[in-house]
Amino acid sequence: MCAFPFRASVFLFKHLRCEEQSQARGKTIAHDFLAIAQEADARGDPPNAMASTRHSSTLGVFHLFLVAIWSAAASTDTAAQSMSPTNIFAPVSTSAKSIFGLSIFVLAVTAAIFVVVFALLTYSVVKFRKRANDDGREPPQVYGSNQVELAWTVIPVLIVVALFMATARVIADVQKTARPDNAIEVIAIGHQFWWEYRYPALGVVTANELHVPVSDSNHPTPTLIKLLSADTDHSFWVPRLAGKTDLIPNHPNSMWIDPHQTGLFLGQCAQYCGTQHAKMLLRVYVQSRDEFDRWIQEQRRPAFASDAASRGQRIFETTACINCHTVAGTVADGRFGPDLTHLMSRDTIAAGATPNTPQNLRLWIRDPEAIKPGSLMPAMELNDQDLNALTAYLETLR
């Protein structure tokens, strides 16, 4: 009889997992759970033995908890999403989901502690108020009680042990995941105040808008992001995809994401890096495999050569622009600022600070302080004709 809830939860769990199609290669707690259930099924083990084979009962409870949580999560996901596109409670990738599971467990434990202690505190300040008809005598003086002290030492210690074990498990899951062979590798380099992205194996260099393929549960294709910095400390935080990891000069970090849904995911730099830290925004486009491959092909091409905008191109190549910017296939090969080869393929400019429209682009070149005061793009001091020509040229960089 006691086997039933366990079997039921395994069934529910399997059902959920199929629904989400998110069987990532990275070892997650859920994956272990499923694997154990399947192995045990195959062996014909009785459920009780299964519960104790690999896990202590504490972790067993934790796993059951996760099942309940993930079923709740599936239904509240849309609610979480509608509250905010950067809601940490709307994860779409395995590591974000592991964190989510742990966070619900921690929230539940702390909520329980809160309810109990809050109730005791409220009771004591109400019950032991000095009454109006007080006789003025001091109440009985109680100096302490060893048993009581022991009790409220041991119970917190046990709670800490449970929390710690759950936490240690998730740390190991996220940090020690073996890297699968077909992971897409991206090198993200943090700059003041923009993001540089390089796909070394695919020969692509771009800026500020990261494109990754969606990760299918049957054939997971996670993206491994190596995090470097060209100047100060930054932090890559797209809440729905993963916890944040810092970009620190001379201290390479790495993280991985395997988004299970396509779409645009937002975030921003989360480590104060200077004046325009606030507008170092993140946009991660998760695309189907076909769309992603197409995007890669487009990004690999050198810049469109266009006669119509040659005056603008001449201005670009003879002023200081090329000191900072690269346009592949031309003489411009500066590395201080973003690669502009496919500038028009991006929805925003200035690391998400403003939409990529001709007016905004023109304004950005004329007066960057108007859009992002304190950014390191200098005002180019061009006259109107040159500015128009230059903007027209940049508009051809699709």
Next chain:
Amino acid sequence: MSTDAIALPRTELASRPFVDALHEWVTTVDHKRLGILYIVYALVFLVIGGIEAGVMRIQLVRPHNDFVSPQVFNRMFTMHGTTMIFFVAMPLVFGFANYLVPLMIGARDMAFPRLNAFSFWLTAFGGLLLYFSLVGANGLYGAGNAPDVGWFAYAPLTSRTFSVGHSTDFWTLGLLVSGFGSIGTAINILTTILCLRCPGMSLGKMPLLVWLNFVMSGMVVLAVSPLTAAQLMLLVDRYLGGHFFDTQAGGSAVIWMHFFWIFGHPEVYVLVIPAFAFASEIIPVFSRKAIFGYPVMVAATICIGFIGMSVWAHHMFTVGMSSNANTFFVLSTMAIAVPTGIKIFNWLATMWGGKIEFKTPMLFCVGFLFQFLIAGLTGIMLSAAPFDWQLGNSYFVVAHFHYVIVGGILFTVFAAFYYWFPKMTGRMCDETLGKLHFWLFLIGFHLTFDFMHIPGLLGMPRRIYTYEPGRGWDIWNLIVTIGVFFQALGTLVFVANLLWSYFKGKAAGNDPWDAWTLEWSTNSPPPAYNFATIPAIKSRRPLWDLKHPDDPDWKYE
């Protein structure tokens, strides 16, 4: 045993030339005067730091606001944090310790009165040096630049490359100088407690406030020095071409973080342990019961002191440490929740079965209990490293630490003001204004800091001068800003109360609260020599023994 003070007529201040009075205050080495100097200094900077916070909140009230430029905003959060920690909270801690510790142990003054004065003036000068940056630091943006590197000044943002001009140097030097002052006062407190306790006062019979200030001082001695060291290294980098934090030369930005947080985390225990001390003195008196579990409270505090020195890298969970390192710091941080929780339970047990009088000091202490509980629980959430990978460096963290510092520490500091003001001035604070202050501040505190958790959960990082609409953060930022006005109003009422009561408050007498520790045995305010004869005591509550000769504490301890 005699604890009577020779009654002295109160000197009429108005009859003395102002210059003489000023000279006395500037040259004083009396611990009580220095304590008051520290406290008044802190109050002035509390208002300044509050204004800095107000500026930030107005800027953040709606997305893409332009109340201040990003440069000014970045200076605001740097100055707000630095001011509040080093020139409000630390001086309050040392001010009250200075005033109360010698009185509570039956001594005439601190062990080193001149060092005491020197330390105060060092601290004061450090604050002035920091604020001199507004006129003295000639940066890129014109004359006068407060530092804008954040209160923890991460490398390499503080290097000459990224911090042009002298604003960072004012941050470094101001804190270096006041750091020496802090170490001096801490050594003084340690020595005073070890060497000047009155006869009969063994370590196990000291009031809890004295014990807790002892642990706090030990932590200051060990923890402020790493900050001093790191700042010296930063100066070597900036002025002598050193490479301590120069990543281009193979240096490490992470090592600054380690050194800073080896200071930074014990620092917050330095701030909160005296808050515990105030609660541990005030709650028993207003519950009419002895503190529950004195030995356990002492042991728990010592545990917090030790464990608190080993948790620092929980500020660095996102930096990319190994999973072993992350796991260790999760364990140590969660472990510290145990002694901290024990203290909350002991305060609860003190109130249990008592006869609680909700005078203003007790109101603030009760607020502290509820709020510190919540703050501790959000701390546990942050201690789970993967959860911190989402919550870290977001407004959730900002909400958490303000919950501790404002909801925990500032509330007990307010309680301490109302509780010991009668002793320091001889006059009671107005009770009605006190309650008004409490309710206004409580409403403002909860409006601001309860709702501040939500933008953090929705992905809003800290230290941003503006934010995008459409991320779901707008309404919460609005509510947070509204709360600031209530807190400001409450603080105004508080300052008005202090001023009015100083001149017109009801006469307090020696012992207005019917309390039990030695400071209540002497005049209000105490004479320069504190006690006519040094008392000899037999228990933890000498005045209880006097007032209840049939049922003294020493029979039960």
Next chain:
Amino acid sequence: MNATPMTIAEREIMLNRPARGRVGMFGLIAAEAAIFTIFVVAYLFYVGKSLTGPMPKDVLSVPIFYTICLLSSSLTIHLAVKALRRGNVRVFGDWWLVTIALGAAFIYGTAMEWNRLIYHDGLTISTNLFGTTYYSLVGLHGFHVVVGLLALSMVMVFTLLGNVRSEHAERVDVLSLYWHFVDAVWVIVFTVVYVAGR
């Protein structure tokens, strides 16, 4: 109400409380130990991490003689204090002078070494990580020696003026604690820089 500090009458204090000068000095030593620990940690962390420039084994020569000078000054200061406790001010003065001379010799040795490193080997504080950490650590220690020498010299002047008597032995002993601390730090710095870090 005047603000003159009341001196604490000795007879009012229980005899079993420690002496405040000693406790205060231990507090100072604890704080200084924490500062030195951070500099030592930085030194050890950066061992072998310099990208360029002279390496420790290329340029460091172990200062055996000057180390012996400094460490024996701990012995001589101890003898001085013992003499003062016995009331022998003359012997105290002699040993005290020897202590100062030995400390000064150590500083001289450091100066010679730095002169060679800077002008002959081209190692400065800005050369590389080794230079930065070396000069900072050894320099911080040297600074503490100099401060100690200044304090010792002040006591020397008082002795020569005839103002130091056996009742000052306790205070002089507290000062010698500082000097012993400086020597102990040198043992650690020496081991880290000239033994472990090479």
